[in-house]
Amino acid sequence: MKKLAINGGEPVRKKPFPKWPIFGEEELQMLKDVLYSGVWGVGGEKKKEFERRFAELQNAKFAIAVTNGTTALEIALRATSVGLNDEVILPSYTFVGTASAVVYVNATPVFVDIDPETYCIDPARVEEAITSRTRAIIPVHVAGQPADMDALRKITEEHNLFLIEDSAQAHCSEWNGRRVGAIGDMGTFSFQSSKNMTCGEGGALLTNNEELYRKCWSLHNCGRVLDGAWYEHRTIGGNARMTEFQAAILLAQLERVERLTDIREENAKYLTKKLSKLSGIQPLKRHPKVTRHSNHLYIFKYFQEEFEGLPREKFIEALRAEGIPCSPGYTPLHKMEFLRGKTSGTLKVTEDACYRRAVWLKQNLLLGNREDMDDIVRSIIKIKENVKEILQN
Numbered sequence: 001m002k003k004l005a006i007n008g009g010e011p012v013r014k015k016p017f018p019k020w021p022i023f024g025e026e027e028l029q030m031l032k033d034v035l036y037s038g039v040w041g042v043g044g045e046k047k048k049e050f051e052r053r054f055a056e057l058q059n060a061k062f063a064i065a066v067t068n069g070t071t072a073l074e075i076a077l078r079a080t081s082v083g084l085n086d087e088v089i090l091p092s093y094t095f096v097g098t099a100s101a102v103v104y105v106n107a108t109p110v111f112v113d114i115d116p117e118t119y120c121i122d123p124a125r126v127e128e129a130i131t132s133r134t135r136a137i138i139p140v141h142v143a144g145q146p147a148d149m150d151a152l153r154k155i156t157e158e159h160n161l162f163l164i165e166d167s168a169q170a171h172c173s174e175w176n177g178r179r180v181g182a183i184g185d186m187g188t189f190s191f192q193s194s195k196n197m198t199c200g201e202g203g204a205l206l207t208n209n210e211e212l213y214r215k216c217w218s219l220h221n222c223g224r225v226l227d228g229a230w231y232e233h234r235t236i237g238g239n240a241r242m243t244e245f246q247a248a249i250l251l252a253q254l255e256r257v258e259r260l261t262d263i264r265e266e267n268a269k270y271l272t273k274k275l276s277k278l279s280g281i282q283p284l285k286r287h288p289k290v291t292r293h294s295n296h297l298y299i300f301k302y303f304q305e306e307f308e309g310l311p312r313e314k315f316i317e318a319l320r321a322e323g324i325p326c327s328p329g330y331t332p333l334h335k336m337e338f339l340r341g342k343t344s345g346t347l348k349v350t351e352d353a354c355y356r357r358a359v360w361l362k363q364n365l366l367l368g369n370r371e372d373m374d375d376i377v378r379s380i381i382k383i384k385e386n387v388k389e390i391l392q393n
């Protein structure tokens with residue numbers, strides 16, 4: 001009789017993991033407030049209140065709530081006047097939106113490799129990629145782990161470059177006691193469906209710099225000026241304003257985000273302790289200066305040689321069959337020719353992560369209890385112990 005679920009055996013886990021999004025009466029009440037107020041867009045109070053409270057959450061002076069995370073990045077880049085003939089350094093191991101924002105402003109994305117321990121941009125590779133055309137660096141806080149902001153700030157100060165944090169996955173994450181998003185010149189967030197705070201689609205932009213704030217505000221609001229008249233336009237700007245409905249849901253989500261972050265932190269630490277004991281499985285390392293981690297994703301490295309040569313794709317299939325949803329994650333952006341990017345050096349770590357090594361678990365898997373984490377560990381051990389069953393098939 002076959003034991004593994006992929007071969008028809010009994011799965012380790014039959015019940016689902018916690019559902020996402022989490023919502024309740026708070027969202028409903030806030031939505032009703034907006035509906036009945038009749039003010040669904042500009043002029044309402046919810047967007048403004050959310051901006052104030054989100055800036056506070058992330059230790060920033062200013063926030064602007066926008067339509068999505070990709071647009072937030074595009075606006076940030078426009079505010080720095082990055083454009084044609086300019087280069088922007090970013091990791092290839094990220095969501096495509098990080099790079100398409102660079103292309104939207106006519107600049108060239110320059111892809112560099114990631115740190116093998118954290119999968120965040122490698123500051124040493126950033127330094128090698130700087131040319132006379134470089135204008136900005138976009139580190140991505142991958143999975144919610146902040147990139148090495150000390151090293152990156154030092155580089156951008158030395159070379160007079162803008163530092164824009166792609167914090168799409170990093171709500172509540174902290175580098176050395178400070179929340180991400182305004183450690184660099186600007187930071188951007190996403191509230192798309194999968195994110196740790198969500199309103200379906202949405203984004204935000206943070207900064208401590210008033211001049212950049214005013215520029216971004218104009219760019220997200222048809223070129224209007226803060227405190228100006230409705231038809232007072234002083235620059236070209238799109239309409240990227242968040243609606244009152246989106247802001248209402250996010251205000252309700254704000255009430256939960258700290259508690260849910262704590263739960264994920266606790267479960268992630270427990271899972272790391274357990275998984276670190278298994279040969280062939282290596283959770284990503286947490287940089288000692290990461291004082292809080294959103295755990296938007298839980299990423300571990302898979303070594304097929306420790307599983308008798310079982311390819312990662314087969315391992316993922318087997319793990320899913322045991323009742324653990326998981327995926328291989330990103331494909332490398334430097335291979336996407338339509339982005340017309342440049343590659344600096346070899347991107348061996350990125351390619352290894354994308355093609356062989358990374359296994360992703362989504363944030364909602366970490367919202368349950370220790371038994372859920374034990375199911376993940378048990379499933380991996382079961383696959384390891386019965387790997388021959390798959391290899392012989």
Ligand SMILES: Cc1ncc(COP(=O)(O)O)c(C=O)c1O
Binds near residue numbers: 068071097
């Ligand atoms: C790292 C990263 N950057 C940018 C984005 C783009 O955000 P959005 O989907 O809200 O445009 C996302 C999310 O999808 C992301 O994960």
